[in-house]
Amino acid sequence: MKTLKLLFTIIITGTLLSACTTIYDDGFVDYQPTVDEVVSSYDLWYVDYHRTTGTGDIPYVSRAFTLSFLNGILYANNNIVDIGRTGNGLGMDVGTYGTFNGLLATNHDLDGANDFEVSILSDNEIVLYNFRQNVSYYLIGYNVNTFDYDKLFYENIEYFLQEYLAWEKVSATGGTPNAFDDENYLEFTPENLTTFRSSQDDFGTQVADINWNYVGGYEVFDVTGFEDLKILTLNYDNGDIEEFELSVVNDGRVSLFHYNSETTYDFSGRGFIQFKKSEESVKSAKDIVRNSNRKRTIIKRKVKNRRNLK
DSSP: OOOOOOOOOOOTTOOOOOOEEEEOTTSOEEEEOOHHHHHTSSSEEEEOGGGOEESOOOHHHHHOSEEEEETTEEEEEOOSTTTTTGGGGTOEEEEEEEEETTEEEEEETTTEEEEEEEEEEETTEEEEEETTTTEEEEEEEEOGGGOOHHHHHHHTHHHHHTTEEEEEEEEEESSOOOGGGGOOEEEEOSGGGTEEEEEOOOTTOOGGGOOOOEEEEEEEEEETTEEEEEEEEEEETTSOEEEEEEEEEETTEEEEEETTTTEEEEEEEEEEOOOOSSGGGOOSHHHHHHHHTOOOOOOOOOEEOOOOOO
């Protein structure tokens, strides 16, 4: 009896996948999976945008945190908030896909048709390359029940902070009195990915009525030895600088530990902005500005050591 051997070829050099089966004289079969088998092998593909290479851009991929390919339907999670719940984890139906001559052919509802060469890097990593735009996107495969939510939140923390119109202080514990005690609201905008505003308005103020008293720039730093912690600095235009340890409590709450006073502030998101397929989701002039700037860029953070506190 002849022996059948199935080889799932790992293409480190980025060779184009195609459906092909070669039968050798000894009866062994060298089987390369089809493009459809590869892209549908995981429930979710995390778009590791910070590894993107090339000169062009495919808008719907740039907006997505995850993509899914299921029975000809293309799904995307364009928000971090509610990820894992929207569309049973897959996100929204944003178009269709198929395969043609070894290519992944997608047809996005708004961005139209785009074809990709698909290459395998490892058992759960692939690269999508678009020739016309000369851009390569790196995707990491997960099943819904094994998805790395911490990785998503902390690798894309700037975008998570932008998904609410405001962050309202809901608690302050420990520490010594300081000027930041008076800051009740924070806003992080997509403007240059570094603009923040703050307000001392009373708790319970409607988001649309918040008077943003202060403005400045902010920066997020990676922390040596920690994957689930960031350092956030707020650089006020008046010269004041506030520095915090930033951690994610859940998809509607963050915790800021203020270094100078050793106070822990919790902020809750107000005014969730859902980024749908494109500008179709905007509801106001302010949202139009925020949504039109919502495109991921490659973020290269500086690294800081965690402070040693007394």
